[in-house]
Amino acid sequence: MIDALPENGVPGDRILAELHALRAGDLPTHGGRLFAYVYDPAVDGLDELARQAYAVSASVNGLDPTAFPSLLAMENALVGAAARLLGGDRATVGSVTSGGTESLILAVKTARDAHPSIQHPRLVVPSTAHAAFAKAAHYLRVGLDVVPVKDLRADPSAMAAAIGPDTVLVAASAPSYAHGVVDPIPALAALCAERGVRFHVDACFGGWILPYLRRLGADLPSFDLSVPGVTSISVDLHKYAYAPKGVSILLHRTEELRRPQYFAYADWPGYPMINPVISSTRSGGPIAAALATLRSIGDNGYLDLAASTRSAVQILSDAVKNTSGVRLFAPPETSVVCLASDGVDLFVLADELAARGWHTQPQMAYRSLEPTIHLTVTAAVRDTAPSFAADLSAAVAAARARGPVEVPPLPPLTPEMITPEFVAGLAEALGLGAGDFSRMAQVNALLNAAPPQLREALLTGFLSHLQRPSSE
Numbered sequence: 113m114i115d116a117l118p119e120n121g122v123p124g125d126r127i128l129a130e131l132h133a134l135r136a137g138d139l140p141t142h143g144g145r146l147f148a149y150v151y152d153p154a155v156d157g158l159d160e161l162a163r164q165a166y167a168v169s170a171s172v173n174g175l176d177p178t179a180f181p182s183l184l185a186m187e188n189a190l191v192g193a194a195a196r197l198l199g200g201d202r203a204t205v206g207s208v209t210s211g212g213t214e215s216l217i218l219a220v221k222t223a224r225d226a227h228p229s230i231q232h233p234r235l236v237v238p239s240t241a242h243a244a245f246a247k248a249a250h251y252l253r254v255g256l257d258v259v260p261v262k263d264l265r266a267d268p269s270a271m272a273a274a275i276g277p278d279t280v281l282v283a284a285s286a287p288s289y290a291h292g293v294v295d296p297i298p299a300l301a302a303l304c305a306e307r308g309v310r311f312h313v314d315a316c317f318g319g320w321i322l323p324y325l326r327r328l329g330a331d332l333p334s335f336d337l338s339v340p341g342v343t344s345i346s347v348d349l350h351k352y353a354y355a356p357k358g359v360s361i362l363l364h365r366t367e368e369l370r371r372p373q374y375f376a377y378a379d380w381p382g383y384p385m386i387n388p389v390i391s392s393t394r395s396g397g398p399i400a401a402a403l404a405t406l407r408s409i410g411d412n413g414y415l416d417l418a419a420s421t422r423s424a425v426q427i428l429s430d431a432v433k434n435t436s437g438v439r440l441f442a443p444p445e446t447s448v449v450c451l452a453s454d455g456v457d458l459f460v461l462a463d464e465l466a467a468r469g470w471h472t473q474p475q476m477a478y479r480s481l482e483p484t485i486h487l488t489v490t491a492a493v494r495d496t497a498p499s500f501a502a503d504l505s506a507a508v509a510a511a512r513a514r515g516p517v518e519v520p521p522l523p524p525l526t527p528e529m530i531t532p533e534f535v536a537g538l539a540e541a542l543g544l545g546a547g548d549f550s551r552m553a554q555v556n557a558l559l560n561a562a563p564p565q566l567r568e569a570l571l572t573g574f575l576s577h578l579q580r581p582s583s584e
């Protein structure tokens with residue numbers, strides 16, 4: 113148990129030793145065997161540089177750029193680099209946000225507030241769009257129109273049909289997180305332009321690697337501000353720009369389009385508040401660390417990292433193709449390998465891969481789509497990819513031998529039945545009480561069998577169960 117407020121202060125070296133001991137229980141952020149959550153270029157010295165840059169600006173407050181012009185200069189540099197990479201021109205403007213979710217919430221807010229006369233604004237997205245759009249719609253009370261996809265890609269005619277007089281924004285992905293496929297951005301942008309509706313490209317995931325993959329010759333469509341009709345685009349620097357967590361960029365085609373993003377309030381006795389983003393006080397740490405990362409890697413460095421990623425994707429997807437019991441679920445056209453099962457229990461397979469040191473991300477069934485395993489591939493995987501095939505085939509054999517996981521018998525549940533007591537009992541029964549999350553097949557199978565609203569209730573209950581204050 114950690115006492116966050118000891119009676120007397122504790123020496124720094126002991127505190128750091130405790131932090132390192134805690135971190136030892138986490139999944140490995142380096143080593144090319146973790147396929148979600150972290151992005152590792154495996155570049156020597158980069159971590160240390162980013163840490164030092166973070167420390168330089170950690171206490172600086174982005175609230176007021178006139179007090180801390182260093183942050184304004186760094187943000188303008190980051191936005192400028194993103195604009196250049198993503199087809200912007202002299203009119204392009206943007207903001208640095210804390211992450212993809214914040215960039216998307218702001219894109220939706222900006223579009224909503226551009227139309228004060230629309231009483232019930234709506235957002236149109238393909239069903240493969242990131243869940244953060246649903247969060248944005250929920251937070252902002254914007255209606256959400258989810259349009260079915262065709263072969264995992266947004267379907268322009270179905271998207272066009274979903275646009276109505278209250279639509280303030282249409283969005284699509286480049287690429288989608290779940291499957292790593294790029295939506296037909298030029299066709300969608302054209303139809304939005306024709307209807308006079310803003311069109312946001314969610315390149316949070318791929319925005320810093322797609323341009324390089326295209327330069328390397330990958331057959332991918334145009335997806336950025338060079339496409340007429342794209343009015344805004346987001347890219348997370350804490351993904352394929354390999355910056356530490358906490359930095360994304362939202363670009364708008366023009367300053368006029370960005371204008372409703374700002375929140376200004378001067379009608380109180382304190383300082384007049386003018387915020388471009390959701391947070392007011394903001395640390396300069398992530399911004400300085402991102403700038404250091406970009407400047408250290410450089411354009412040619414990102415091209416090399418994309419080449420490494422591309423060859424790793426090729427090796428991993430060949431391994432999937434050549435292993436009976438699994439198959440590719442989506443074309444590995446960007447930096448994701450998404451696989452499905454041919455006769456083995458996919459969640460048992462994920463556990464068996466984890467037991468062999470490969471940490472993947474199970475994805476639940478969705479409507480007509482079966483469950484899949486997702487691999488976000490980063491440059492670090494170039495060194496480990498060649499050993500994946502043997503472990504995959506061993507994991508498939510082990511999953512076959514174990515057979516499908518048994519879901520504990522449960523009465524028919526509804527979200528209202530998920531009380532704290534129920535969750536505590538279930539966590540105990542599933543062996544999650546002791547905080548060991550290495551064998552998740554049963555949990556995943558149970559969630560997979562539940563309809564989305566029940567999944568949401570179970571996971572909310574479980575997270576709430578975990579998030580309780582520790583006491584001495």
Ligand SMILES: *Cc1c(COP(=O)(O)O)cnc(C)c1O
Pocket residue numbers: 210211212213214216242244285287288289314315316317318348360
């Ligand atoms: C990661 C991601 C997001 C959300 O970004 P966060 O940084 O996790 O808030 C949005 N869209 C896509 C496509 C993503 O991959």
